[in-house]
Amino acid sequence: MSSAEEPSSEAPEVKEHKEFDVEAEDHFGDSYGAEPTRYIFYRDRKEWADLEPVPQDDGPDPVVKIAYSEKFADVYDYFRALLKKDERSERAFALTADAIELNAANYTVWHYRRVLLQALSKDLREEMKYITNIIEDQPKNYQVWHHRRMVVEWLNDPSEELEFIADTLSQDAKNYHAWQHRQWVIQEYKLWDNELEFVENLLVEDVRNNSAWNQRHFVISHTTGFSDPAVVQREIQYCLNQIRKAPHNESAWNYLKGMLQDRGLSSRPGLLEKVLELKETHCSPYLLAFLFDCYEDALESSFQKENMEQEQKETLKKALEICELLAQEKDTIRKEYWQFLGRSVKNKYGGNGPSNDPVAEEVKQSVPVSEAQEIS
């Protein structure tokens, strides 16, 4: 990577070259064994003597001036020189690796490296190895994942991807870039076959991994879809099982609702009953919110239909009670929201609506108070 001949007397110093990473170490060159290789600045390398370095042009009165290390400034002075010349050479290619090591987020360097990869017809398999190592080191960086995607596209070879991403996820199961890359690979190269199994394993490891729940939705919606009743039934069962194991797992409840909401929550016979059962032993703010959603959906379906007034009033009352319970006791951080929902639902489905029916009004006021005890 960097040529090293003469000894250097450079002492280690506090590095400012990685933006917010004050603990980053500066590797001067691997030192195995007795004779450590010393780092040589580009300005001191004979094979670079023909090139005039280009200092960064901040203008006459720089503000928020970054205290680059000597090494950083030296590498980038030469990078700027190469860029200015648009030099497409092996030495330029080698330098981009140094520049990337100093700041892997410099997208200008990555772009240039890609230009060189093509211009010099570099071995893309080697590049895959390179980018694999960089990502392992810095998995939360946009540029490295994008670069990998480009190389995979050029090679038209996704064969290493699922395993590589799985490995990244084993270290951080929620890395957004990793999931993004995974979804791209799967969709582009139609690698759906084993993904549901992969997701289930992740959920066994951590049932609260929302990224895995999202991937579950992703796989199913792009394969069988959620219209197939057998699929929906299986998924409902799966959710309820996970909820029994971990009742306060918001992901499972969100998935249940997210999957069913387009068809209407109240359209699933038996689901409401199951949830009301769970309420006794596995209650949570999420369960209560789900109940509210069921009631609201029922109100929406029966809105202004005939012979539904009494039932509607019961349902509305239950919905309002849940809002009150959540706002005052079970989910007070969201008090403003639950109170808004209560007002909103009351306004829409309540007796003070457009049909000002005096009989309905009377019925509303005479609903027994004892029903309020059902929820607590």
Place this chain on the structure above:
Amino acid sequence: VCQFLAHCQSPTGGFAGGPGQHAHLAPTYAAVNALCIIGTEEAYSVIDREKLLDFLWSLKQPDGSFVMHIGGEVDVRSAYCAASVASLTNIMAPKLFEDTTNWILSCQNWEGGLSGVPGLEAHGGYTFCGMAALVILGKEHMLDLKALLRWVVSRQMRFEGGFQGRCNKLVDGCYSFWQAGLLPLLHRALFNDGESELSRQWWMFDQQALQEYILLCCQNPTGGLLDKPGKSRDFYHTCYCLSGLSIAQHFGNMEHYHEVILGKEENRLAPTHPVYNIRPEKVAQAVQHFRRLSVPDSSRQAGPSADSEPSEPASPSAGPQS
């Protein structure tokens, strides 16, 4: 600052991370906002509007999305950055955001929030970008606002008081803006949609709890703000913790204003605009300034300029510019 930013401007339009680098939508967004905060004629005149429009066109993709820079990645941040700078500097060409609305809408997922690209997990940063972009385009009503509202209010942590970026993840001070900032946007969108039961005093999140989290947990004793206790300070978290604090302190819509200042009077911050995240006066002033100028005539259309990106080797699966 004006001079430095001028040095960060690319000859082909847009701003780069530093002098001599390629232009990128994130520093473009930041530079334009910074110049609007400064708000002097000198600051406004730094921006080369014609080139900026060319730059935006060069990033536009056939499906309505934008890449972040030539040869770069696509995600919903780019739509927000592009819409923000285009609307402030009055360079919104008629077809510039054609299909962008639909692309952003396709980022709303089963959770109710928005993801970076369609298919991914709902995430606070990306949700803010998507919604704010739609507000600029006047299309926020096309989202499922109720589902989005449920998702974002659920992101406030009942114990910490701050917000998480995604379901079942940890609190982070920066989401004080990305997440809490959605509530003013949703409030206005719901109001415009005919919602009659909105509060006239409070946003639909616990404003006090968020202020407590920021002030008690996110300050570095030697200055600056941070993600959570134990993390080091940085300018990004300083910006977004303070922006979130401002949102939590100030309720305001058409006619009603209400303030909640936790702690001493000196804690009061100036209000911030929930779309651009600079002071509302600065937005108004910039818009007024640039409205007097005509929208540049964009002779260019969508797609990169020649030679700006290596052409891919003959490969049928290579997609459009990414």
